[in-house]
Amino acid sequence: MASASRRFDAVVVGGGHNGLVCAAYLAGAGLDVCVLERRAVLGGAAVTEEFHPGFRNSTASYTVSLLNPKVIRDLDLAAHGLAVTLRPFANFLPLATEAGGGYLKVGGGLAATQAEVARHSRRDADALPGYYAMLDRVAGVLRDLLLTTPPAIVGPEAGVAGLLDAWKLARRFRALDLAGQRDVLDLFTKSAGDVLDRWFESAPIKAAFGFDSVVGNFASPYTPGSAYVLLHHVFGEVNGQAGQWGHARGGMGAITQAMARECARRGVTLRTAAAVARVVVKAGRACAVELEDGDVVEGRRIVANVNPRLLFEQLVPAEHLDPDFLARIRAYKCGSGTFRMNVALSELPDFAVLPGRQAQPHHGSGIVLAPSLAYMEQAYFDARTRGWSTAPIVEMLIPSVVDDSLAPAGAHVASLFCQHVHPDLGSVQPGRDWDDARDEVADLMIDTVDRYAPNFRASVVGRRALSPQDLEREFGLVGGDIFHGALTLDQLFAARPVLGHGRYRAPIPGLYLCGSGTHPGGGVTGVPGHNAAREILRDLRRRRDR
Ligand SMILES: Cc1cc2nc3c(=O)[nH]c(=O)nc-3n(C[C@H](O)[C@H](O)[C@H](O)COP(=O)(O)OP(=O)(O)OC[C@H]3O[C@@H](n4cnc5c(N)ncnc54)[C@H](O)[C@@H]3O)c2cc1C
The missing domain is CATH 3.30.70 (Alpha-Beta Plaits)
Structure with missing residues (x-):
């Protein structure tokens, strides 16, 4: 087994966009960082590849909205060539004859959408402004939570500070009027179908909005909790326009290539074709990773960008994990x-x-x-x-x-x-x-x-x-899970991936999580990477982490 002499401050396992974002922030704070990516190309599920001679496209994720504006700014992605174009309008639904024929276009401004919807239902066209306002208000609550580390109210880090953080979060909810609070409850717990049935009567408009509730969610739009998945698709923005989706010129790989360029500028060591086989734990602390080719890369801390199940079921030897924690990870829905x-x-x-x-x-x-x-x-x-x-x-x-x-x-x-x-x-x-x-x-x-x-x-x-x-x-x-785990209430916020470890820290000292299996979940957001870096740096400052 070869052993590298260099010991990095942080070794990031996985070069998906969250791994790159985390690495960039850590390097920006002066840490010596290495990213190890299994594939031949960086970017994870946000890559552009040739799939047929002369034809290139985003391979997995394909449309952008959720990428956080702070991440875009902090990593100077526009300067590295990222340009996002807005769609001419959001959605086009051609309708089969059994659904009444014709089509529905959604987007391009409220008046245009209302005119379109009115062809199917005057009442639904009138309901649209209220629905958008409701969605925007609730999405605003979610937007405020995105860059927040879930408070430490349970688990090893719980304490007075955690209760204070929870109280601050509750204040945001209490600032809403009663109708707003009811809307938050509805969208966080109900089915999308139940919510949409209350607002609209015509099938096409319910389908246009309800589609977001089944994206990446193996469930019926009438499954309780599916309204949250709908909400998860509307908290983003394109070029400052809330709730819009756009196209990154060059495909989604343009986002991660820009991130990789910023990482390189900040001195991050980027390695592809470097598959991690095992996280090495010594004296109870994660201190290195062993690659499939036998190479060992040492790090003062290991930061996992991979799905939590992949990390804890395949890369971390079971003897280092509490059996209850491991059993819950095995039950984590993907x-x-x-x-x-x-x-x-x-x-x-x-x-x-x-x-x-x-x-x-x-x-x-x-x-x-x-x-x-x-x-x-x-x-x-x-x-x-x-x-x-x-x-x-x-x-x-x-x-x-x-x-x-x-x-x-x-x-x-x-x-x-x-x-x-x-x-x-x-x-x-x-x-x-x-x-x-x-x-x-x-x-x-x-x-x-x-x-x-x-x-x-x-x-x-x-x-x-x-x-x-x-x-x-x-x-x-x-499980082919596009979000690194279902976006159900039991797997969100402080419970992502497991209650007690929803704050980017794994149950092993020196091991962190920075991927979509942490708050706020999947999508090309950069937020888990951003938040994880902040927590790692916080631990360093408080000398909780050597
Ligand atoms: C088909 C599909 C469509 C989607 N569409 C959209 C969309 O249009 N818009 C949107 O915002 N989101 C979309 N998503 C979701 C979004 O792409 C993901 O949630 C997000 O890209 C995950 O980013 P990540 O950095 O957390 O993890 P990943 O991108 O999964 O990165 C993890 C990285 O770890 C690497 N890795 C795994 N094992 C090892 C190992 N042993 N050693 C080293 N490296 C390893 C992987 O190769 C990968 O590069 C889609 C996802 C999929 C799959």
């Missing part, structure tokens, strides 16, 4: 039921309800193929019992409409983000796994788009499909 495809297209989809093969605003929006909440619920039930639905939920984005760096002139790339497929296929189709079913389901997704845009199948000249199993194998996303 498995979003997401199927992700990139397709290379010879031409744009020609939608039956809005014809044309030349780029139009709807081609640049998030195209949602799921006309009602009932459709989404059925897709979930089918997947839960049979593996997938023959009527799946597909969101399609065609980034090449707003970014000519991704495909040859005249051609296009599209991201297909498909929900619901069963993360553990063998449990409902004994004897089968995703390697066996991938192509069948990829064909189904293409056929699903083809039902709305009949030139689609013939226009596909190349494709790459990632099943839940592929997402786990390729990126270490346990």
Whole structure:
């Protein structure tokens, strides 16, 4: 076993965007930091790769909103080339005949959306301003919590300071009027369907908003807690415009490449093709990692960007963990039921309800193929019992409409983000796994788009499909979970990943967590990395950490 002589102040396991953000902040504070990434490219689930000769696209995550403005500023990402373009409007929902036909466009300003919604329901158009205001108020509460470390009210760090922090947080909630407090409670606990049914009557508008509640969430939109997942998708902003989603020029890899450049500028050692096999614990303290090739990298502290289950089930030897903690980690829910495809297209989809093969605003929006909440619920039930639905939920984005760096002139790339497929296929189709079913389901997704845009199948000249199993194998996303763990109330805030260790510190001294399996959860936010760095530096200042 080779042993490196250099001992870093911090070794970050995983070069996903949160690992890079954490490393940049630590290096900015003067620490000597090393990032070890298993893949050949930095960025984790936020990368751009060529998937067909001449065609590049974001491989996993594909659209930006949640990336925190403070992180963008502090890491000078714009100076490193990050440019985010707003979508022409947010969503386009072509509707099948059984859902009334036609289409719905959402976004492009309140008046434009109201005019669109009024074609389906005058009452819903009138309800829109109130709904947006309610959502914005509750999202404001969540935004305030993002950069906050959950208070230490239980667990090893609990104390008076933790109670004081909790009281300060409660004050933010109490500042709302009673209606606002009820809305917070609703959105943190109820199903998205229950919330939306109270506000709206027409299926398409409920589908447009309800789609966010099933993204990465293997559940029905009527499952309690799904309203929180909806909320989780609206706390972001693009170029200062709250709640909007946009496109990073060059794909999501442009974000992480910019982060990597800032890390390099701050002196971080960045290593790719460096898979960590084990966290080394000596005298009760994490002090090094051993790579799969046998190399050992020493660090005064180890910071894990990987999914908590991957960390504690695979990388930390079990003898260093309390059995109750380990049992709870094993029960930490992971498995979003997401199927992700990139397709290379010879031409744009020609939608039956809005014809044309030349780029139009709807081609640049998030195209949602799921006309009602009932459709989404059925897709979930089918997947839960049979593996997938023959009527799946597909969101399609065609980034090449707003970014000519991704495909040859005249051609296009599209991201297909498909929900619901069963993360553990063998449990409902004994004897089968995703390697066996991938192509069948990829064909189904293409056929699903083809039902709305009949030139689609013939226009596909190349494709790459990632099943839940592929997402786990390729990126270490346990159960294919795009958020490093379900965003359910029992796994949020101070309980992410486990109550008592929701403050970025693992139960082993010298070991920290900085990935999406910590508060505030998944999405390309940079927030877990930011918050973890702050806690590590806080421990250093208080000399709690050598
Ligand atoms: C298909 C898909 C679509 C998504 N769409 C969006 C979207 O459009 N917008 C959005 O905001 N979010 C989206 N998300 C969620 C978002 O991408 C993730 O939550 C986020 O990127 C996770 O970042 P992270 O840094 O916490 O972890 P990751 O990006 O998962 O990084 C962890 C890193 O650790 C590495 N690693 C694993 N094991 C080891 C090891 N043993 N040794 C060394 N390195 C290791 C991995 O290779 C990876 O690079 C999507 C995710 C997926 C999968």
